[in-house]
Amino acid sequence: MINLNGVQSVDKFIENALYDKKYGYYSKKNPFGKKGDFVTAPLISPLFSEMILIWVVSYWIHLGKPKKFSFVELGPGNGAFCETFCKTLEKFPQFKKSVKIYLLEKSERLIKIQKNLLKDKNVTWIKNFNQIKNGPALFFGNEFFDSIPIKQFHVKKSNIYEKFIHFKSGKFKEFLFKKTSKKTFKKLKDFGLIRNAGVIEYPQKGFKILEPVIKKINMLGGGILLIDYGYTKAQGNDTLQSIKSHKKNIFYKNIGEADITYLVNFQLLNKFLLNKKLFLNNLVSQNFFLRKLGIIERAEILSKKLSFKEKSDIYYRLERLLSEKKMGGLFKVLFAANNKTRFNLGFK
Numbered sequence: 001m002i003n004l005n006g007v008q009s010v011d012k013f014i015e016n017a018l019y020d021k022k023y024g025y026y027s028k029k030n031p032f033g034k035k036g037d038f039v040t041a042p043l044i045s046p047l048f049s050e051m052i053l054i055w056v057v058s059y060w061i062h063l064g065k066p067k068k069f070s071f072v073e074l075g076p077g078n079g080a081f082c083e084t085f086c087k088t089l090e091k092f093p094q095f096k097k098s099v100k101i102y103l104l105e106k107s108e109r110l111i112k113i114q115k116n117l118l119k120d121k122n123v124t125w126i127k128n129f130n131q132i133k134n135g136p137a138l139f140f141g142n143e144f145f146d147s148i149p150i151k152q153f154h155v156k157k158s159n160i161y162e163k164f165i166h167f168k169s170g171k172f173k174e175f176l177f178k179k180t181s182k183k184t185f186k187k188l189k190d191f192g193l194i195r196n197a198g199v200i201e202y203p204q205k206g207f208k209i210l211e212p213v214i215k216k217i218n219m220l221g222g223g224i225l226l227i228d229y230g231y232t233k234a235q236g237n238d239t240l241q242s243i244k245s246h247k248k249n250i251f252y253k254n255i256g257e258a259d260i261t262y263l264v265n266f267q268l269l270n271k272f273l274l275n276k277k278l279f280l281n282n283l284v285s286q287n288f289f290l291r292k293l294g295i296i297e298r299a300e301i302l303s304k305k306l307s308f309k310e311k312s313d314i315y316y317r318l319e320r321l322l323s324e325k326k327m328g329g330l331f332k333v334l335f336a337a338n339n340k341t342r343f344n345l346g347f348k
């Protein structure tokens with residue numbers, strides 16, 4: 001069904017494998033948690049989501065406490081982030097009065113799961129950004145951009161070939177490479193992506209999804225905070241990765257049963273956002289960002305009344321979020337805003 005007879009580009013293939021309404025991974029499975037395929041930061045510890053809320057409230061204060069403020073979560077997964085965000089919001093009654101929370105989710109199945117978890121919370125699901133009328137608007141996505149399909153190109157003898165996947169009778173047959181059009185070549189060149197060898201990865205779809213977000217930011221004021229697994233200097237590697245039951249999977253196997261992501265090229269994403277005239281903070285690691293926001297101090301306060309076992313659990317979870325070799329170093333935090341709203345908390 002996921003066009004398993006025929007040839008499709010890498011991004012089309014991922015789109016179908018993850019988001020086909022009936023057979024796609026995100027339509028069939030709840031991928032999160034121990035029983036699922038992977039765990040994300042909000043599931044590791046609520047302290048992650050608390051720190052993001054602290055950052056958002058500080059941003060709102062920095063903007064002069066606007067009476068109306070939109071917070072839009074992109075790709076809320078199983079809703080865990082938003083649940084903690086809403087719970088912690090109770091501690092900030094003034095901000096609570098001003099903020100309106102929106103969720104943009106593509107998977108109908110995940111929307112159901114989110115609606116169940118957040119049934120008593122004051123949040124609105126949206127299909128596009130037309131409903132967001134009040135600004136400033138802050139968009140937030142954790143592991144959002146890396147879940148949007150990418151295109152892959154291979155460089156051979158200074159020509160650029162797009163990568164396609166050929167399936168026959170439901171089985172993977174081979175990769176095919178087609179010389180890319182002049183238009184695409186120019187686009188890659190303009191972004192400085194053309195190289196002498198290796199693989200070029202280009203998030204065409206991701207950029208398309210960001211277009212209306214940027215429009216809203218330019219219209220209403222505000223910004224976008226993105227946290228993702230990625231790098232700052234392209235090495236020409238193929239970064240596609242697939243995970244099933246917390247183990248590596250070959251991305252064209254177990255279609256619809258395994259997640260597929262890639263490593264975000266932050267240098268490219270920065271260029272794209274700068275071209276759109278947004279102002280960018282310097283990129284920092286998740287470790288840097290969360291520490292600056294006081295995650296350790298918060299854990300210390302929480303730990304005071306806890307047993308040794310409970311303390312160890314908090315420590316173990318923080319270690320996963322902060323360790324340089326794990327999420328702390330591998331995940332990066334990006335903030336882009338319209339230039340009237342410079343805000344450096346967590347970035348310096």
Ligand SMILES: C[S@@+](CC[C@H](N)C(=O)[O-])C[C@H]1O[C@@H](n2cnc3c(N)ncnc32)[C@H](O)[C@@H]1O
Pocket residue numbers: 026040041042043074075076077078081104105106107110141142143144147148209
């Ligand atoms: C890897 S999950 C991350 C979930 C969550 N943010 C977390 O940290 O646990 C990616 C999420 O983005 C959603 N998603 C992917 N593409 C989307 C799109 N174009 N519009 C809205 N949601 C999308 C997926 O369905 C999923 O909820």
